[in-house]
Amino acid sequence: MNDTLDVVLRLIAVLVVFLVLPLVVGQTEHKVMAHMQGRLGPMYAGGFHGWAQLVADGVKFAQKEDVVPADADRRVFQLAPAVALLPYLLVLIAIPVGPHGFVGQALDAGLFFVLAVMGVGVLGSLMAGWASANKFSLLGALRTAAQLMAYELPMLLAAASVAMAAGTLSLPGIVESYHWWWTLWQLVGGLVFFCAGLAELQRPPFDMPVADSEIIFGAYTEYTGLRFALFLLAEYAGIVVLCGLTTVLFLGGWHGPWAGSVGWLWTLLKTAVLAFVVIWLRVSYPRLREDQLQKLAWTVLIPLSLAQIALTGVVKVVIS
Amino acid sequence: MGIPGSGLAKGLAVTLKTMTKRSVTAQYPDAQPELPPRSRGVIALFEENCTVCMLCARECPDWCIYIDSHKETVPPAAPGGRERSRNVLDRFAIDFSLCMYCGICIEVCPFDALFWSPEFEYAETDILDLTHERDKLREWMWTVPAPPALDPAAEEPKEIAAARKSAEKAAAARAAQEQDDKQDLKQDLKQDNKQDQKQDQDEGREQRPGEGDA
Amino acid sequence: MNPGTVLAAAAHHPGFLSPTGVEITFVLVGLATLGAALLTVTTKQLVHAALWLVVALGGLAVEYLLLTAEFIAWVQVLIYVGSVVVLLLFGLMLTKAPIGRSPDADSGNRWVAVGVAGAAAVTLVWVVVDAFRSTWINLHGAVQGTSHATGTSLFRHWVLPFEALSVLLLAALVGAIVLSRRTDGGKETE
Numbered sequence: 215m216n217d218t219l220d221v222v223l224r225l226i227a228v229l230v231v232f233l234v235l236p237l238v239v240g241q242t243e244h245k246v247m248a249h250m251q252g253r254l255g256p257m258y259a260g261g262f263h264g265w266a267q268l269v270a271d272g273v274k275f276a277q278k279e280d281v282v283p284a285d286a287d288r289r290v291f292q293l294a295p296a297v298a299l300l301p302y303l304l305v306l307i308a309i310p311v312g313p314h315g316f317v318g319q320a321l322d323a324g325l326f327f328v329l330a331v332m333g334v335g336v337l338g339s340l341m342a343g344w345a346s347a348n349k350f351s352l353l354g355a356l357r358t359a360a361q362l363m364a365y366e367l368p369m370l371l372a373a374a375s376v377a378m379a380a381g382t383l384s385l386p387g388i389v390e391s392y393h394w395w396w397t398l399w400q401l402v403g404g405l406v407f408f409c410a411g412l413a414e415l416q417r418p419p420f421d422m423p424v425a426d427s428e429i430i431f432g433a434y435t436e437y438t439g440l441r442f443a444l445f446l447l448a449e450y451a452g453i454v455v456l457c458g459l460t461t462v463l464f465l466g467g468w469h470g471p472w473a474g475s476v477g478w479l480w481t482l483l484k485t486a487v488l489a490f491v492v493i494w495l496r497v498s499y500p501r502l503r504e505d506q507l508q509k510l511a512w513t514v515l516i517p518l519s520l521a522q523i524a525l526t527g528v529v530k531v532v533i534s
Numbered sequence: 535m536g537i538p539g540s541g542l543a544k545g546l547a548v549t550l551k552t553m554t555k556r557s558v559t560a561q562y563p564d565a566q567p568e569l570p571p572r573s574r575g576v577i578a579l580f581e582e583n584c585t586v587c588m589l590c591a592r593e594c595p596d597w598c599i600y601i602d603s604h605k606e607t608v609p610p611a612a613p614g615g616r617e618r619s620r621n622v623l624d625r626f627a628i629d630f631s632l633c634m635y636c637g638i639c640i641e642v643c644p645f646d647a648l649f650w651s652p653e654f655e656y657a658e659t660d661i662l663d664l665t666h667e668r669d670k671l672r673e674w675m676w677t678v679p680a681p682p683a684l685d686p687a688a689e690e691p692k693e694i695a696a697a698r699k700s701a702e703k704a705a706a707a708r709a710a711q712e713q714d715d716k717q718d719l720k721q722d723l724k725q726d727n728k729q730d731q732k733q734d735q736d737e738g739r740e741q742r743p744g745e746g747d748a
Numbered sequence: 749m750n751p752g753t754v755l756a757a758a759a760h761h762p763g764f765l766s767p768t769g770v771e772i773t774f775v776l777v778g779l780a781t782l783g784a785a786l787l788t789v790t791t792k793q794l795v796h797a798a799l800w801l802v803v804a805l806g807g808l809a810v811e812y813l814l815l816t817a818e819f820i821a822w823v824q825v826l827i828y829v830g831s832v833v834v835l836l837l838f839g840l841m842l843t844k845a846p847i848g849r850s851p852d853a854d855s856g857n858r859w860v861a862v863g864v865a866g867a868a869a870v871t872l873v874w875v876v877v878d879a880f881r882s883t884w885i886n887l888h889g890a891v892q893g894t895s896h897a898t899g900t901s902l903f904r905h906w907v908l909p910f911e912a913l914s915v916l917l918l919a920a921l922v923g924a925i926v927l928s929r930r931t932d933g934g935k936e937t938e
Contacts, residue, residue: 250549254559287847290799323895326822333830337802340837344795347847359838366831383819383895498545 224319225307232303236450237268243450243493244268250497271443278439283347286436290345295437295444298338301331302451309458310386312468312478324385325377328459329370332414335448336362339416339423342445343433354432357423357504361413364511365420369410371519372403375526376463389467397465399529403522404464406515408488411456413507415449417492419499422507457488571682573652574635578674579626583647586621590639590648598632599639600625600665626668631661649678774814781807792849798836805829819895 244267248255260266282288308324321327336358343355379396380388397404413420416432424432434445461467461484468477502510560567569575586603602625608618640648651674658664684691690698784803791797805828812821855861902910 246553249553249557252552252555252557252559254557254561257561285847287793287795290795321818323819323822326819326826326895330822330826330830333826333834336834337829337837340834340841341799344837344841345847352841352844356838356841359834359841362834363831363838370826494546494549498549499542 228307229303232306232451235454236447239453239489239493240268240446240450241265242489243496246490246493247497250494275440275443280439280441281436283436285347287345287347290341291436292441294338294342294345295441295448296338297341298335299444299448299451301335302448302455304331305455306451306458308385309455309462310389310467311481313386313390313474320384320386323383325373325383325388325463328385328455329373332452332455333362333366335452336414338445338448339433342437346433346436348436350429350431351433351435353429354423354435357429358416358433360504361416361420361423361507364508365410365413365515368406368511368515368519369414371516371523372407372410373463375403375519375522376400378523378526378530385462389462389469392466392469394466394469400464400522400526402518403526404460406519406522407464408456408460410511410515411460412492412495413511415452415456417449417453418496419502420507421501422504425501453489453492454485457485457492460488461485569652569654571679572650573654574637574650575652575654576630576650576656576674577628577633577635577637577640577671578649578651578653578678579668579671580647580649580675581623581626581668581672583645584623584626585645585647586623587644589642589644593638593642595636595638596632596634598629600627600629623668626671627665628671629665630656631664649675651675651677652679653677770814774811777807777810777814781811793847794840795837795847798833798840801836802829802833805833817898819898 245255245263256264256267258264259270282291305328307319308321308327310320339358340355343351343353343358346352376388377383379400380391382388382391416423422428424434429435434442437445458481461481465484465488467484468481470477470480586601588601591597591599591601601623603621603623606620606622608620610617637650640650653674656664656666781804784800784807788797788800788804791800805824809821809824809829812818812824
């Protein structure tokens with residue numbers, strides 16, 4: 215009985231985090247992006263500096279009509295947002311926040327679980343793009359698929375490098391065996407991982423699948439109302455997951471002064487800084503072209519990640 | 535070119551620097567914008583000056599000015615004279631859903647009855663309500679700013695030049711009168727009369743386009 | 749008899765009667781997987797077939813999980829659901845798969861295909877049943893499918909097949925490069 219309660223409490227906590235943190239990131243993006251462009255951003259919703267803007271957006275989305283195009287494949291079209299969103303909820307369960315089992319559910323092959331499930335989320339975009347019966351959606355889905363295939367490999371290789379260094383696939387295990395100099399040792403891998411993650415989330419500057427000036431909004435062109443909001447939520451949940459994962463793998467998770475008592479705060483802080491970087495990159499850089507994107511993946515990121523693996527192997531053999 | 539990637543770093547630096555600066559956004563409904571002089575907000579009517587000459591309505595490129603009037607007779611100025619007729623303005627309306635703010639009506643008005651007002655908050659929820667009548671147009675007249683000051687080296691406006699000229703002449707005449715007190719009064723008076731008559735004629739010619747159409 | 753002794757008895761004498769919750773789940777997921785697989789080959793809509801394949805492969809991953817082979821399960825999801833099906837969908841979209849039924853989705857060789865599939869299934873079932881006739885996985889003891897255990901057995905007992913597979917993949921890689929380099933006569937390709 216106590217175990218069941220424990221599990222239920224953990225799952226509720228994960229759900230709350232899943233519902234709150236993406237909104238926080240979204241609101242931060244509103245404000246940070248605005249100030250980086252010399253604007254103020256939302257100022258009215260909620261009174262104080264527009265803190266409730268995303269709540270207002272959510273209410274607006276809920277009120278909108280849920281349109282399904284006449285020629286669309288109804289079932290697949292309606293199922294796609296859930297397929298896009300749920301994987302990130304599952305991933306969140308496995309990300310450790312603090313020491314001593316401060317995690318939704320510790321998994322033996324947690325790293326593989328996280329990467330595998332994150333890859334499933336892209337299926338949602340593919341389903342949405344195909345089922346919309348719209349050529350722009352289809353183009354968006356094609357770009358999504360091409361992007362996923364190009365960036366999954368460097369991401370896996372970079373993650374494998376960390377797993378090699380730690381000698382375990384379990385995420386809490388990786389954080390536990392972390393030392394401060396790992397960040398330098400795995401620096402290249404970390405950069406590759408973060409870049410590839412951004413590309414997988416279709417965040418600028420890797421947002422060709424939703425390039426609004428070329429293909430309207432890619433796979434999500436035909437979506438309205440709540441289903442569209444779910445896709446947006448998936449994007450921000452993806453940011454949270456990616457930043458949390460990068461923190462855990464490359465920045466040492468809860469390590470920091472007084473890690474025993476406020477370790478979880480360190481994890482959240484590092485995640486928040488990374489989320490800020492994600493927003494910062496979005497504001498600073500223009501979108502890559504489709505061929506530049508593929509070239510970056512195959513000619514830069516994959517060789518870099520392979521070099522990182524070689525380096526990891528050499529250092530590992532030397533120090534053991 | 536420098537170090538590879540320095541361009542990327544520069545981009546990040548620019549956005550970060552902008553973030554730390556105060557944003558330039560003006561919170562409009564809370565803070566009114568500072569409009570430049572001669573802002574073209576809306577067209578105001580100084581209806582006391584309007585003589586219903588219809589020039590504005592005829593010159594308007596998209597026919598958005600509505601003018602109705604009727605004629606009234608005014609009793610003769612002097613007993614035994616002819617009655618004068620006068621136009622009385624009944625309706626003056628501008629349809630701001632058609633108006634393209636070209637300002638031709640203001641340029642063309644010979645009596646300074648139309649002005650640019652910087653007022654811009656007159657949005658309506660119904661397009662039909664954008665046809666504003668003379669009372670609204672007259673109200674906007676209060677928002678018309680004083681004309682901007684002239685450039686330091688600019689030519690004097692004609693009205694002021696004419697007034698100053700006559701004032702100077704009167705002063706000169708008075709001075710001459712005081713000086714010539716000892717001299718023959720009759721001769722002096724004759725000359726003064728001649729000069730005054732000539733000046734009156736000049737001024738009348740200048741003012742004729744202003745009053746002649748009434 | 750109190751529940752404790754029943755459990756102990758079941759653990760000592762496993763049988764098909766009085767199945768445990770895990771076993772029931774295993775059978776149900778297996779049926780769902782089988783249904784999804786059948787739908788994959790019988791549906792007339794191409795993209796639906798690919799999506800049913802996702803369900804079938806995901807069902808297989810769940811079966812691995814139930815057998816405590818966690819590592820294999822996640823690799824299954826990562827490689828098959830995350831990459832192979834995405835590649836498949838990419839191909840289908842590139843050929844502009846229509847929404848709705850494709851009249852030419854049926855092959856004339858369907859009966860031959862059924863025969864081959866049936867024979868393969870019979871062989872596999874035969875081999876598996878014959879090999880693991882009365883082997884039971886103890887779900888309550890040490891987990892047997894951890895990444896550590898898998899790695900140990902893979903690189904200690906099965907190194908030769910592993911390396912042979914690597915050579916096969918290398919051959920495929922070289923073949924792909926050769927195929928894409930053949931159009932040298934015209935424009936140069938990336």
